[in-house]
Amino acid sequence: MHPLFESQIHHTRRQFFGQTGLRLGGIAMASVLAQQSSAVAAERMMPPLPGFPHFPPKAKAVIYLHMNGGPSQIDLWDYKPVLNEHFDKDLPDSIRKGQRITTMTSGQTRLPVAPSKFKFAQHGQCGTWISELLPHTAKHADDLAVVRTVHTNAINHDPACTFVMTGSEVPGKPSLGSWLSYGLGSESNNLPAFVVLTPIWSSGAAAQALFTRMWSSGFLPSNLNGVALRSVGDPVLYVQNPPGVTASDRRVMLDALAKLNQKSFTELGDPEIQSRISQYEMAFRMQSSVPELVDLSGETKATLEMYGPEVSKPGTFAASALLARRMIERGVRVVQLLHRGWDQHGNLPRDITSQCYDTDQPIGALLTDLKQRGLLDSTVVVWGGEFGRTVYSQGTLTKENYGRDHHPRNFCMWLAGGGIKRGTVYGETDDFSYNINKDPCHVNDLNATILHCLGIDNERFTFKFQGLEQKLTGVEGAKPIPALLT
Numbered sequence: 001m002h003p004l005f006e007s008q009i010h011h012t013r014r015q016f017f018g019q020t021g022l023r024l025g026g027i028a029m030a031s032v033l034a035q036q037s038s039a040v041a042a043e044r045m046m047p048p049l050p051g052f053p054h055f056p057p058k059a060k061a062v063i064y065l066h067m068n069g070g071p072s073q074i075d076l077w078d079y080k081p082v083l084n085e086h087f088d089k090d091l092p093d094s095i096r097k098g099q100r101i102t103t104m105t106s107g108q109t110r111l112p113v114a115p116s117k118f119k120f121a122q123h124g125q126c127g128t129w130i131s132e133l134l135p136h137t138a139k140h141a142d143d144l145a146v147v148r149t150v151h152t153n154a155i156n157h158d159p160a161c162t163f164v165m166t167g168s169e170v171p172g173k174p175s176l177g178s179w180l181s182y183g184l185g186s187e188s189n190n191l192p193a194f195v196v197l198t199p200i201w202s203s204g205a206a207a208q209a210l211f212t213r214m215w216s217s218g219f220l221p222s223n224l225n226g227v228a229l230r231s232v233g234d235p236v237l238y239v240q241n242p243p244g245v246t247a248s249d250r251r252v253m254l255d256a257l258a259k260l261n262q263k264s265f266t267e268l269g270d271p272e273i274q275s276r277i278s279q280y281e282m283a284f285r286m287q288s289s290v291p292e293l294v295d296l297s298g299e300t301k302a303t304l305e306m307y308g309p310e311v312s313k314p315g316t317f318a319a320s321a322l323l324a325r326r327m328i329e330r331g332v333r334v335v336q337l338l339h340r341g342w343d344q345h346g347n348l349p350r351d352i353t354s355q356c357y358d359t360d361q362p363i364g365a366l367l368t369d370l371k372q373r374g375l376l377d378s379t380v381v382v383w384g385g386e387f388g389r390t391v392y393s394q395g396t397l398t399k400e401n402y403g404r405d406h407h408p409r410n411f412c413m414w415l416a417g418g419g420i421k422r423g424t425v426y427g428e429t430d431d432f433s434y435n436i437n438k439d440p441c442h443v444n445d446l447n448a449t450i451l452h453c454l455g456i457d458n459e460r461f462t463f464k465f466q467g468l469e470q471k472l473t474g475v476e477g478a479k480p481i482p483a484l485l486t
Contacts, residue, residue: 043189044185044186044187044189045186045189046181046185046186046193047185048183048184048185049182049183049184049185052183052184052455052456053183053184053454053455053456054455054456054457054460054461055455055457056455057418057419057453057454057455057456058377058378058418058419058453058454058455058486059377059378059379059380059417059418059419059453059454060184060187060333060378060379060418060454061328061332061333061334061335061378061379061380062176062177062180062333062334062335062379062380062381062382062450062454063324063328063334063335063336063337063366063379063380063381063382064176064177064334064335064336064337064382065337065339065359065363065381065382065383065384066164066165066214066336066337066338066339066384066385066386067339067342067355067359067383067384067385068157068161068207068208068210068338068339068340068341068342068343068385068386069157069207069208069340069341069342069343069344069385069386070157070160070342070343070385070386070387070388070389070406070407070411071342071352071355071384071385071388071389071411071412072116072344072348072352072388072389072404073148073388073389073410073411073412073433074115074116074388074389074391074404074433075116075117075118075131075133075348075349075352075389076130076131076133076134076352076356076412077129077130077131077146077148077412077414078148078410078412078429078433079120079129079131080115080116080391080431080432080433081120082431083113083114083115083116083391083431083432084115086113086115086432087113087114087115087399088112088113088114088397089112089113090110090111090112090113091111091112091113091391091392091432091434092432095430095432095434095435096111096434097435099409100155101390101405102155102156102405102406104345104394104405104406105390105392105394105405108394111390111392111393112392112393112397113391113392113393113432114391114392114393114397114402114404116131117349117399117400117402118131118132118133118349119131119132120132121138123138123139123141124138124140124141124142124423125142125423126141126142126422126423126424126425127141128141128144128146128423128425133352133353133356133360134356134360135360136360136361136363136364136365137360137363137364137367139364140364140367140368140416141423142422142423143367143371143376143416143417143422143423144414144415144416144422144423144424145414145415145416145420145421145422145423145424145425145426145484146412146413146414146424146425146426147412147413147414147415147426147427147441147446147481147484148410148412148425148426148427148428148429149410149426149427149428149429149436149438149439149440149441150384150410150411150412150413150427150441150442150443150446151408151409151410151411151436151440151441151442151443152164152386152387152408152411152442152443153169153408153443154169154386154387154408155387155406155408156406157208157343157386157406158208158211160386160387160406160408161208161210161211161214161386162211162213162214163386163443164384164385164386164443165213165214165215166213166214166216166218166472167443167444167447167471167472167473167474168474171211171213172213172218172219173218173219173470174216174217174218174219174220174224174463174472175213175214175215175216175217175218175226176334176447176450176472177193177194177196177215177226177333177334177336178194178215178216178217178218178220178224178225178226179220179451179461179472180193180194180333180334180451180454180456181193181194181224181333181334182217182220182221182224182463183456183461184333184454184456185333186331186332186333187331187333188330188331188332189331190288190289190330191289191290191293191327191330191331191332192226192227192332193224193332193333193334194215194224194225194226194227194332194333194334194336195226195227195228195229195327195332195334195335195336196215196226196227196228196229196335196336196338197228197229197231197320197323197324197335197336197337197338198210198228198231198337198338198340199231199315199316199317199319199320199337199338199339199358200231200315200316200317201317201339201340201341201354201355201358202354202355202357202358203341203350203351203352203354203355203358204351204354205341205343205344205347205351206343207340207341207343208340208343210338210340212225212228214336214338215228215336219463219465219466219470220463221271221272222272226334226336229290229294229323231314231315231319231320232314232315235290235293235294247287261273289330293323293326293327293330294314294323296311296312296319296322299322303322303369304322306365306368306369307319307321307322307361307362307365307366307369308361308362308365310358310362311362316358317337317339317358317359317362318358318361318362318365320337320362321337321362321363321365321366322362322365322366322369323335324337324366325366325369325370325373325375328370328375328379329373329375339355339358339359341354341355342355342385344389344403344404345394345395345403345404345405346394346395346403347401347403348389348401348402348403348404349400349401349402350401363383366381367381367416370417376416376417376418377417377418378417378418379417379418380415380416380417380418380419380420380450380453380454381415381416381417382413382414382415382450383413383414383415384411384412384413384414385411385413387406387407387408387411388406388407388408388409388410388411388412388433389404389405389406389407389411390404390405390406390407390434391404391407391432391433391434392404392405407434409434409435409436410427410429410433410434410435410436410440413446415446415449415450415484417453418453419452419453419454419485419486420453420484420485420486421483421484421485421486424483424484426439426441426481426483426484427439427440427441439483441481442478444472444473444474444476444478445473445478445479445480445481446481447472447473447478448473448478448479448480448481449480449481449484449485451472451473451480452480452485453485458471458472458473458478458479458480459471459473
């Protein structure tokens with residue numbers, strides 16, 4: 001088939017009429033309405049969709065702290081003192097109820113109960129129980145809404161990570177950050193709407209791979225992909241001009257290229273051409289904005305000390321957390337930090353201590369920093385993983401050492417910031433942190449809650465693809481959780 005004929009088959013109805021009789025009318029209308037157009041839309045490279053947000057938002061940005069691998073809720077957030085009475089006893093059949101477990105422990109002759117070796121204490125006026133591993137986060141207990149009953153459909157890392165970030169185990173769907181960028185656009189003209197950071201981890205344990213689908217735009221336009229900043233060398237590859245090419249040279253080249261791309265778009269109507277134009281323009285602007293973003297020399301000594309000793313080392317979680325605050329200040333819509341190394345099938349006490357050393361002080365500092373600058377009220381901060389860990393030990397069990405397998409039935413996440421009810425604990429699990437007793441929270445309910453904080457009705461936020469009105473929160477009627485909202 002001839003390429004031009006094929007492109008006409010794939011034209012949308014709007015493109016068809018735009019290239020026929022209605023085009024002249026559109027030109028005339030544009031001239032009439034030019035001075036009535038929204039000032040915001042005129043100033044912003046990525047304006048929101050018409051009609052967005054659906055209602056007045058409590059927040060306008062998201063920082064998503066993803067602990068990749070599945071942090072143990074039993075050792076961090078879901079205090080179960082009664083487990084000490086069950087040390088090294090078999091998990092009762094009345095608790096497991098024949099539920100599936102992974103092949104990593106299904107062959108064990110026993111499933112011995114492993115209480116947490118870490119102490120818990122109540123914090124804040126709300127009295128939330130928090131592990132001794134999180135002393136800095138614990139100082140913000142009255143800012144947090146801890147959800148103890150998050151549950152997911154997936155039991156292995158790849159589909160579980162894909163699910164928590166895109167609302168589906170099937171690859172190819174847009175991530176939360178891409179959906180928000182699509183609906184709300186960006187307040188920054190010099191930085192991407194959605195930025196991803198993948199800090200290093202210090203436990204030394206092997207870590208699950210990170211897949212770009214966790215920050216992909218899927219079937220949405222490709223300019224909505226999360227932009228991953230590198231921790232070593234240039235934050236963005238090839239963003240700098242090569243030797244002998246000046247900024248003015250690059251500007252002339254981009255302007256000429258934009259005209260050629262616009263001509264192709266007029267002929268073919270491929271929306272990805274428009275994405276390409278906007279990406280070239282953003283790359284040009286990032287040549288000056290990214291070096292300024294990652295230069296921490298202007299931060300005060302007190303701020304740097306608050307984030308901890310690793311903050312001056314590029315690629316650490318501390319440096320990434322500080323960059324997250326700087327990006328929110330500069331109008332970035334979504335910042336995603338993905339910290340690896342939480343898949344603790346063995347040597348959990350040692351490795352989780354290292355992971356919390358990496359993350360706890362920077363997270364506490366981030367919350368303090370946002371609050372001091374008046375940004376926490378307009379930012380939703382989310383902490384969590386893709387699933388939790390089992391109460392029974394994988395491998396050898398002692399009082400001081402144990403491992404835990406994957407557990408999708410219930411795990412803990414927390415939210416803080418704009419629109420979130422502070423000092424709240426939602427949901428209740430059984431004495432073994434194995435089943436939900438009260439107030440379940442599906443992953444898609446949590447995503448619906450995040451969207452609500454940003455003024456978006458998840459049921460009305462759709463994109464037609466493959467004949468379906470696709471949604472971040474799926475087709476099973478996910479709803480925001482009122483108990484988590486102000």
